Amino acid sequence: MTTEPSAYHQRVARQKRKAILEAATRLFLDSGYARTSLAKVAEAAEVSKATLFKQFPTKAALFDAIVTASWRTGEEDVVRPSAGDPGTGLALIGRRYVALLTSPGMADLFRIVIAEMPRFPELAEAQFNQGKMPYFDSVRRYLEAECAAGTIAVDDLDLAATQFLGMISNYVFWPRMLLPHWAPDEASMERVVDEAVRMMRAGYGTG
Template identity: 70%
Template sequence: MPAEPSTYHRRVAEQKRTAIVDAATALFLESGYDRTSLAKVADLAGVSKATLFKQFPTKAALFEAIVTEAWNIDGANEIRPEPGDLATGLTSIGRGYVDLLTRPGMTDLFRIVIAEVPRFPELGNTQFDLGKMPYFDSVRRYLDAERAAGTADIDDAELAATQFLGMISNFVFWPRLLLVNWSPAADAMSRVVDEAVAMMIARYVAPAP
């Protein structure tokens, strides 16, 4: 029976994985998805080709890892505020969404997809299916839970989630794709979240019994 890997070996493997993902992201952005080979990724990451192929046998698998890790939040891209206080829950989600959108690499990931999707539509599907939709669905499920708890009057949680996240991303994230120096201050982003929450409360809070 094979022995379990030691803490040291797990740490080394994780460090190599991180180096591979970071190198691939940089090369995809610089040279394009099509012109980036796994051999180039291995060279930039400082790992052997065998190490890279063991973790990521194809370029598609490597891109899937980039997307999954970019959208990952503390080990799980699941939104889990306790229902019962719509304002508190939405504020928590909104602040977390700002942190997600402004984390290193998120803008680069979208730029890669936008540049390459006309030739490689599967990249768009990967970004949508493994990144955006799991996160979006977790917000929708939270809103459904608030409705079930009687604290929100929401007929269409999907639409409500789109409205809330859109109010935040339209200021915090989308200008970054065109304006390289777009970096609003923390208090400005906090205000955007607060205003988005206020709009949602005005529209969706359940009337008092």
């Protein structure tokens, strides 16, 4: 006799989790972190309190899950670029980064963290340690692989990863924190990625 949940129950559990994360994000943004209770999240997500507490026993655990989901959406299903062609690999990473930064919930998540940081610094720590750093490390590992392949020469991998991601986010994302209607078109964002790749190859390429 198996104790594994059926495919149906697994699907229902995923749907409820998605509803909880979406409801919590809306409430955190509209009401603030302090004024949002798990009971309110359960009501907004149309799930029982027992269902919510089973998955997220604390509000901090719920916020951590929102951060993780926002930074890793779809990343587990994509093919990582192979070392050997930094132009192609960096372009692929750059375009995925644009898609991530322009996803519907990413700007909202940062606004929650910025608004609540004076009272709840742990939210910023969660955003940094569970969201940004794992993504940053994946880019760093790619650059490290290209160094091993001899296609680029980088003395400071952390700096190089910061430079590449910064060239993209400083145009695509950060202006949205002050200008809510900032929405560069696809061609502009493509050009930003292409220029970031060109500068990385010019600065670190060996060929």
